Amino acid sequence: MFDSAASASLSIRRALSGRHVFLTGGSGFVGKVWLSMVLAELPEIERLYVFLRPKALVPARQRFEKMLNTSAAFKPLHDRYGARLTQYLATRLEVVEGDLAAPDLGLAPDVVRRLKRDLDVFVHCAGLVDFNPDLRKAIASNVDATMQVADFVENCDHASLLHISTCYVAGRRYGEIPEVLTPDYAPDAANYDAEQELAIARERVAQVVQEHEAASFSASAREHVLADLHAQGRPLPTDRTLETLARKHQRETLKDALVDEGMSRARHLGWPNTYTYTKSMAESLLEKRSDRLRFSILRPSIVESSLEYPFPGWNESFNGTAPLAYIMGSWFRMVPARPDAPFDVIPVDQVCRAMTIATAALAQGCERPVYHVGTSHRHRCSVGRAAELIVLSHRRHYRQRNQTRGERVLKSRWDAVLREPDNPLGVRASRAVVHGIEEALELLPAKLRAKVERMARRLHEMDSDLAQIEKLVDLYLPFMYESFYVFESYAIDAHPPLEPEFRYQPEKLDWRQYWLEIHMPGLRRWAFPLIEGRRPERYRCEHAVRLAPAVAPPAAADENLTSNRLAASEA
Amino acid sequence: MTDIQKAVFARVEGVLLAKGVRSAAAYFAANAPGLRERALRLGHVALTAPAYQWLGQTDRVLANRLAYLSLRNLSEDRIAELSEEYWSTILRKQILNDGVELLKRARREGNRVVLVADSLDQILQPLAAEIGCVDDYVCNHLEFRNGLATGRLVDPVVGGHDSGVWLSQYAQEHQLALAGSTAYASHGPDLLMLTAVGRPCAVNPDFTLRRAATQARWPVLDYHV
Numbered sequence: 001m002f003d004s005a006a007s008a009s010l011s012i013r014r015a016l017s018g019r020h021v022f023l024t025g026g027s028g029f030v031g032k033v034w035l036s037m038v039l040a041e042l043p044e045i046e047r048l049y050v051f052l053r054p055k056a057l058v059p060a061r062q063r064f065e066k067m068l069n070t071s072a073a074f075k076p077l078h079d080r081y082g083a084r085l086t087q088y089l090a091t092r093l094e095v096v097e098g099d100l101a102a103p104d105l106g107l108a109p110d111v112v113r114r115l116k117r118d119l120d121v122f123v124h125c126a127g128l129v130d131f132n133p134d135l136r137k138a139i140a141s142n143v144d145a146t147m148q149v150a151d152f153v154e155n156c157d158h159a160s161l162l163h164i165s166t167c168y169v170a171g172r173r174y175g176e177i178p179e180v181l182t183p184d185y186a187p188d189a190a191n192y193d194a195e196q197e198l199a200i201a202r203e204r205v206a207q208v209v210q211e212h213e214a215a216s217f218s219a220s221a222r223e224h225v226l227a228d229l230h231a232q233g234r235p236l237p238t239d240r241t242l243e244t245l246a247r248k249h250q251r252e253t254l255k256d257a258l259v260d261e262g263m264s265r266a267r268h269l270g271w272p273n274t275y276t277y278t279k280s281m282a283e284s285l286l287e288k289r290s291d292r293l294r295f296s297i298l299r300p301s302i303v304e305s306s307l308e309y310p311f312p313g314w315n316e317s318f319n320g321t322a323p324l325a326y327i328m329g330s331w332f333r334m335v336p337a338r339p340d341a342p343f344d345v346i347p348v349d350q351v352c353r354a355m356t357i358a359t360a361a362l363a364q365g366c367e368r369p370v371y372h373v374g375t376s377h378r379h380r381c382s383v384g385r386a387a388e389l390i391v392l393s394h395r396r397h398y399r400q401r402n403q404t405r406g407e408r409v410l411k412s413r414w415d416a417v418l419r420e421p422d423n424p425l426g427v428r429a430s431r432a433v434v435h436g437i438e439e440a441l442e443l444l445p446a447k448l449r450a451k452v453e454r455m456a457r458r459l460h461e462m463d464s465d466l467a468q469i470e471k472l473v474d475l476y477l478p479f480m481y482e483s484f485y486v487f488e489s490y491a492i493d494a495h496p497p498l499e500p501e502f503r504y505q506p507e508k509l510d511w512r513q514y515w516l517e518i519h520m521p522g523l524r525r526w527a528f529p530l531i532e533g534r535r536p537e538r539y540r541c542e543h544a545v546r547l548a549p550a551v552a553p554p555a556a557a558d559e560n561l562t563s564n565r566l567a568a569s570e571a
Numbered sequence: 572m573t574d575i576q577k578a579v580f581a582r583v584e585g586v587l588l589a590k591g592v593r594s595a596a597a598y599f600a601a602n603a604p605g606l607r608e609r610a611l612r613l614g615h616v617a618l619t620a621p622a623y624q625w626l627g628q629t630d631r632v633l634a635n636r637l638a639y640l641s642l643r644n645l646s647e648d649r650i651a652e653l654s655e656e657y658w659s660t661i662l663r664k665q666i667l668n669d670g671v672e673l674l675k676r677a678r679r680e681g682n683r684v685v686l687v688a689d690s691l692d693q694i695l696q697p698l699a700a701e702i703g704c705v706d707d708y709v710c711n712h713l714e715f716r717n718g719l720a721t722g723r724l725v726d727p728v729v730g731g732h733d734s735g736v737w738l739s740q741y742a743q744e745h746q747l748a749l750a751g752s753t754a755y756a757s758h759g760p761d762l763l764m765l766t767a768v769g770r771p772c773a774v775n776p777d778f779t780l781r782r783a784a785t786q787a788r789w790p791v792l793d794y795h796v
Contacts, residue, residue, distance in 0.1 A: 388649060
């Protein structure tokens with residue numbers, strides 16, 4: 001429980017003045033907004049290192065430039081500095097290239113030397129945020145990378161670590177979840193040991209990979225491909241094509257098996273998915289280092305569209321409410337959910353405010369071990385209310401924007417409703433009905449079957465749509481139906497910022513306004529096009545930033561740099 | 572407080588709008604979540620319609636309570652959104668321009684313009700903004716608990732015979748001279764409101780009010796057929 005007497009105001013500017021801060025995950029949804037926010041609002045930070053991987057032969061610096069010039073998250077920076085942005089960034093920011101899975105993060109030796117000497121706070125925001133990724137990738141990104149980061153920070157002279165995790169590491173639980181870091185925590189396992197679990201998970205991955213790479217499996221993959229081509233009425237392929245197709249099939253099967261393996265281990269131990277399972281494992285492993293590593297864990301809940309920064313409605317998240325909100329605007333109506341359960345959504349800029357406070361607390365040495373950043377405790381929005389607001393937003397959209405009469409008159413009134421998962425009109429029951437009809441059609445004489453071929457095709461399409469919805473519902477069910485969480489959120493109040501612009505105030509959210517006027521229009525603009533396979537609008541800045549190759553910063557700040565900072569400070 | 576000493580009180584339903592409480596209740600019912608709920612709520616509105624018609628002359632407070640009961644368990648969010656929709660798609664087209672002109676003229680003549688409505692605040696707010704010359708309004712408010720409408724109206728419920736008492740209190744609070752004030756009303760239960768002011772006027776009156784206005788030799792305006 002939070003001791004209110006221990007809270008003391010913190011000057012964010014003073015705490016971070018002259019500090020060296022390192023950021024991973026700067027190309028992600030949260031990382032981008034935080035980076036933009038810090039660059040725009042905290043010119044006091046001495047140097048900001050942005051870690052990026054080179055991708056497909058594109059060096060990190062080039063990737064960063066592209067991101068900076070095309071992502072709307074950086075719009076406030078472009079608006080403020082315009083053509084001077086390149087110069088402004090050159091004095092404060094350094095893009096470093098490396099590999100989080102490698103020792104010393106794969107950084108160049110001179111960068112490592114400098115960082116070990118100068119680094120104050122390492123903000124580890126990188127991670128794989130898919131709910132059900134391939135277990136191998138999830139371990140590499142969420143566990144191994146975190147451990148490499150922890151090793152690196154441990155070897156620094158005085159650095160501390162801010163690790164971004166998730167509230168949902170709590171797993172399948174009920175009631176209030178405290179802001180504590182429990183050693184070797186697993187929701188449904190008594191004698192859980194994170195190190196042992198990591199070893200078991202690695203072993204399972206190795207087994208699955210071995211099974212899928214065995215000669216017998218390759219042969220069966222070839223047989224499968226041939227059978228598939230035969231069923232489609234296609235001619236026999238050449239040996240080379242067959243080999244390629246078989247390998248592709250093998251890869252896909254291996255990926256599916258690793259996804260299933262991750263989900264089954266997670267659910268066996270009480271986590272809703274592989275993401276939370278691996279994130280929790282990383283937390284437990286960090287906890288084991290608490291005697292030699294100074295760190296804080298910041299656990300946001302479901303991070304969603306920004307409230308104010310970079311502008312209202314900015315969104316880039318596909319794992320939040322976007323898929324669910326999207327299907328609630330379709331003809332599918334029955335969403336399995338508990339209306340009274342809290343739906344913990346938090347705007348991305350509020351998360352970034354909390355990250356800045358936690359970073360400043362670490363720099364000042366007054367950090368708390370865990371920060372929950374959510375709304376279920378301070379300003380609750382229930383699943384029922386969120387669903388109602390999603391429905392109302394679709395209603396508004398279909399009434400106002402769409403030209404077809406069907407959408408204006410019918411779809412706008414076709415409200416999704418929350419029901420029990422076993423509702424007779426739910427997705428599972430609907431699929432069963434579709435299957436039943438398909439089977440009945442199969443029994444028809446050949447003459448009649450030809451007449452209903454179009455209907456059979458339509459049913460098949462409907463079934464594959466329903467299968468996707470079913471998959472999605474299964475992923476979201478733990479959050480919307482099976483759990484009833486309230487994430488206590490006291491720790492962040494231990495350091496109320498002196499400067500009002502850095503205050504974290506989720507209580508000020510007006511949920512109706514947020515969902516109807518900010519979040520849903522934001523999803524429609526940035527996330528729904530991606531779900532539909534379209535490209536969302538792209539931000540085009542007026543003055544593109546071109547960064548010079550990274551050079552070691554000057555020993556002392558020159559006059560120009562100081563005047564820039566002062567100007568930015570005043571702005 | 573302004574220096575306006577006289578006021579114009581206008582009953583919204585009948586004077587400014589051609590639609591009343593039943594139409595709004597039916598709209599909310601028809602747009603409730605879920606098809607079954609819509610059917611049940613619409614059934615409720617249909618069943619209470621004759622009672623509303625009958626009570627409209629005797630106990631309009633009870634009539635309003637009955638009509639709004641069909642909004643029970645609708646969320647505050649939905650009511651707000653539907654009110655906006657109802658206003659923009661239906662009610663806006665039902666504004667009686669002659670009524671608006673009456674108010675604008677009164678405003679130009681230095682009167683404080685006060686609307687009295689059986690409708691809900693969510694509906695009256697955009698109406699008052701649209702008309703533009705409204706100084707104040709009094710209307711009905713739904714009671715909400717945990718974000719859901721209880722179906723009850725918050726006391727005092729507007730619409731009954733006691734609007735005359737309310738009007739006197741309002742005039743006292745705002746230092747208005749009732750003898751120099753005007754009231755426009757359309758329904759029987761507004762009789763006391765009309766008798767409380769120096770210049771009463773029946774507008775598009777129903778049978779009861781028309782008879783009373785004729786007997787009392789009040790002016791009668793008919794602009795809504």
